Amino acid sequence: MTLTPAQALAEGRRVLAEVFGYADFRGQQADIVAHVAAGGDALVLMPTGGGKSLCYQIPAIVRQRAGLGVTLVVSPLIALMHDQVGALREAGVEAAFLNSTLAPEEAAAVEQRLMRGELTLLYAAPERIVTPRFLARLQALHAAGRLALLAIDEAHCVSQWGHDFRPEYRELAVLAERCPGVPRIALTATADALTREDIVTHLRLQGARTFVASFDRPNIRYTIVEKDHALRQLLRFVADEHTLPDGRHEAGIVYCASRRKVEEVAARLQAAGLRALPYHAGLDAATRQRHQDRFLREEGLVMVATIAFGMGIDKPDVRFVAHLDLPKNIEGYYQETGRAGRDGEPANAWMAYGLQDVVQQRRLIDDSGADEAFKRVLRAKLEALLALAESTGCRRQQLLAYFGEASPPCGNCDNCLQPPQTWDATEAARKLLSCIYRLQQSGAAFGAGHVIDVLRGQATDKVRAHGHERLSTWAIGRELDEATWRRVLRQLVARGAVQVAGEFHTLHLTPAARPILRGEQPLHLRVVAEGRRAERAARPA
Ligand code: ADP
Numbered sequence: 001m002t003l004t005p006a007q008a009l010a011e012g013r014r015v016l017a018e019v020f021g022y023a024d025f026r027g028q029q030a031d032i033v034a035h036v037a038a039g040g041d042a043l044v045l046m047p048t049g050g051g052k053s054l055c056y057q058i059p060a061i062v063r064q065r066a067g068l069g070v071t072l073v074v075s076p077l078i079a080l081m082h083d084q085v086g087a088l089r090e091a092g093v094e095a096a097f098l099n100s101t102l103a104p105e106e107a108a109a110v111e112q113r114l115m116r117g118e119l120t121l122l123y124a125a126p127e128r129i130v131t132p133r134f135l136a137r138l139q140a141l142h143a144a145g146r147l148a149l150l151a152i153d154e155a156h157c158v159s160q161w162g163h164d165f166r167p168e169y170r171e172l173a174v175l176a177e178r179c180p181g182v183p184r185i186a187l188t189a190t191a192d193a194l195t196r197e198d199i200v201t202h203l204r205l206q207g208a209r210t211f212v213a214s215f216d217r218p219n220i221r222y223t224i225v226e227k228d229h230a231l232r233q234l235l236r237f238v239a240d241e242h243t244l245p246d247g248r249h250e251a252g253i254v255y256c257a258s259r260r261k262v263e264e265v266a267a268r269l270q271a272a273g274l275r276a277l278p279y280h281a282g283l284d285a286a287t288r289q290r291h292q293d294r295f296l297r298e299e300g301l302v303m304v305a306t307i308a309f310g311m312g313i314d315k316p317d318v319r320f321v322a323h324l325d326l327p328k329n330i331e332g333y334y335q336e337t338g339r340a341g342r343d344g345e346p347a348n349a350w351m352a353y354g355l356q357d358v359v360q361q362r363r364l365i366d367d368s369g370a371d372e373a374f375k376r377v378l379r380a381k382l383e384a385l386l387a388l389a390e391s392t393g394c395r396r397q398q399l400l401a402y403f404g405e406a407s408p409p410c411g412n413c414d415n416c417l418q419p420p421q422t423w424d425a426t427e428a429a430r431k432l433l434s435c436i437y438r439l440q441q442s443g444a445a446f447g448a449g450h451v452i453d454v455l456r457g458q459a460t461d462k463v464r465a466h467g468h469e470r471l472s473t474w475a476i477g478r479e480l481d482e483a484t485w486r487r488v489l490r491q492l493v494a495r496g497a498v499q500v501a502g503e504f505h506t507l508h509l510t511p512a513a514r515p516i517l518r519g520e521q522p523l524h525l526r527v528v529a530e531g532r533r534a535e536r537a538a539r540p541a
Pocket residue numbers: 022023024025026029046047048049050051052053054
């Protein structure tokens with residue numbers, strides 16, 4: 001039996017009410033259900049919490065009722081599969097999963113139910129699906145007209161540019177070949193243009209209709225602070241923003257870049273009286289599971305974690321997500337911060353960011369062993385994130401613009417709430433670049449400390465030993481203090497005009513320095529309290 005979109009929608013509404021107990025579709029769910037249940041291909045880009053599951057679950061039920069057979073759901077996350085199948089069964093839907101947690105005889109039983117046509121939804125891990133044995137079963141179902149729909153969840157896993165790349169996802173292209181004519185829906189909460197292209201190409205979705213929901217999470221307040229004493233800043237943030245009248249604190253996640261740092265930060269938070277737990281891939285499975293369970297069940301725990309933690313974690317009342325290290329790119333930042341406030345109540349995304357972060361991320365890319373083309377993409381993605389971190393405009397506007405969405409200033413980010421004062425640092429940047437240039441000409445490379453000493457006319461031993469007080473750039477930057485010079489430098493590193501290299505963190509100019517040196521590219525920096533006097537002096541009256 002075939003369905004028109006109108007019939008599919010009417011039937012879908014009935015399922016929404018009877019099976020799921022909801023009165024109305026949300027956002028684009030109605031359009032997606034009508035299109036997919038009637039047999040169309042779709043690519044769905046919707047933020048976390050937007051309601052993606054119903055976009056394939058309802059078409060699955062509608063098509064099963066129309067006698068079209070079973071829906072196969074590809075999911076990379078075992079925990080999520082279990083949750084979804086459990087919830088569907090409770091709602092009276094015949095659902096099952098196939099993954100590595102099943103004993104062979106259990107898996108065989110599920111496959112028998114599949115072949116007997118008893119299932120409405122089957123969730124399976126991608127590596128299971130692409131085995132010859134399983135593909136043969138799918139083809140048999142397809143030949144008998146009993147394969148109703150293919151749903152590919154977390155479809156961004158197909159893209160090697162993202163942080164969740166799973167090579168097995170690439171092999172899912174075989175589904176389009178082996179099961180022609182079966183409608184397919186791919187879903188993801190990651191929506192940058194490159195990822196989208198990858199999904200379309202690698203999953204053969206050229207003919208699919210694309211549904212893009214707004215990626216705005218209006219209840220999340222974005223704040224990015226300059227790193228000073230990151231841990232102290234974090235403790236102050238939690239004390240100020242997330243402490244309840246009775247002294248307990250709210251639930252949050254603190255992301256760090258390394259296992260070692262996770263352990264260290266968790267211990268420091270505990271020492272400061274916070275209920276904090278570590279989570280990273282170096283802990284044994286039982287400990288990880290225990291910490292995750294406690295985080296989900298108990299109130300007011302802070303999970304200090306690497307990005308190994310979070311995908312598929314559905315805790316609605318995470319009140320803050322803090323970053324003590326810079327994520328790799330904007331998708332990462334968006335996904336990680338998106339774990340805050342899934343219940344729609346106010347939540348904070350807070351990040352502390354400093355020069356060392358920029359240097360470290362750039363070095364990770366340089367040392368990654370990837371080919372040049374790949375590195376270029378990684379660098380461009382990092383730069384977009386750095387621009388967000390350095391921005392003096394609305395953070396949300398910039399974040400959404402990255403996903404191709406235009407929006408007005410939000411009124412709910414640090415820069416909207418307290419518009420930063422800025423000063424024109426173009427001239428200062430030129431001085432700094434000239435100084436690096438002169439030092440380079442003198443035959444050796446130097447680190448930030450020495451460059452700033454020369455700029456500020458500090459006659460240190462090192463300066464004298466090299467005779468640097470004779471350079472034309474000697475003491476041309478007396479008007480700014482050292483902290484301010486470091487801020488100017490960070491901005492230049494963020495823009496890729498200066499490279500920090502080698503064991504001694506020496507500074508080097510790149511071609512991107514040229515337009516700034518020529519004064520063709522203005523540079524505006526935020527006025528920071530302690531450097532204010534010096535900056536005021538540097539500004540023209
Ligand atoms: P996603 O997979 O996009 O992160 P989910 O599918 O898990 O989102 O849905 C998020 C929450 O919203 C779930 O609790 C779900 O039951 C609820 N939800 C989804 N659609 C609707 C709807 N039409 N009406 C009410 N609640 C909904």
